């Protein structure tokens with residue numbers, strides 16, 4: 685439950701957003717076995733809490749990669765119309781997944797034209813190990829966003845599960861700020877993706893990105909709740 689202070693702040697912001705035009709927040713994600721998809725869905729749910737935000741979730745699909753090249757004109761057009769782009773994929777061999785890398789390389793055209801310049805950006809990843817070298821993924825995504833001229837948004841939550849009373853269900857239990865990190869047990873299906881805390885962190889990150897997009901595009905007053 686949000687604190688009364690947060691609720692009050694939201695009520696004020698809602699009034700302002702009512703006068704502002706909408707924003708488009710799109711998350712493009714790749715998932716092999718569905719765990720990353722669950723994270724993406726919770727992130728989108730959080731973004732949808734923000735009035736005026738039209739939220740799209742698009743899957744970057746292996747079927748759209750031919751001879752190492754990804755192409756989906758519809759997805760690229762949607763990203764071109766978006767105010768914020770949130771990028772996500774599983775950590776595979778300590779890196780972004782191959783399919784997602786093919787998608788990133790397909791952004792060479794908006795790179796050359798800088799058509800995505802000053803959109804907002806964020807990123808997330810899922811892996812099996814607690815670390816699993818997954819920091820490499822938000823680093824790769826943030827560099828990608830920088831090359832495209834986008835402005836990167838990190839996670840705004842303090843770390844959880846870093847003290848004797850900590851718990852797997854804590855918010856930001858993996859203590860990641862560059863991007864959202866989650867972990868799923870390797871022997872469990874997508875129905876057990878992440879932890880409760882990871883999914884809440886995804887919702888909070890999605891909401892933060894959508895609010896900051898309102899602030900960026902419509903000059904709506906917003907501060908991330910503490």
Ligand SMILES: Cc1cc2nc3c(=O)[nH]c(=O)nc-3n(C[C@H](O)[C@H](O)[C@H](O)COP(=O)(O)O)c2cc1C
Pocket residue numbers: 714715716717718719720721774775776777778779810811812813814815816817818868870
């Ligand atoms: C080829 C391969 C490489 C992987 N590499 C890593 C890794 O480097 N670090 C890690 O923690 N997990 C690794 N994993 C585990 C996946 O990140 C994990 O299963 C994740 O939940 C998959 O997400 P998805 O269901 O969205 O595809 C790897 C899995 C596969 C199949």
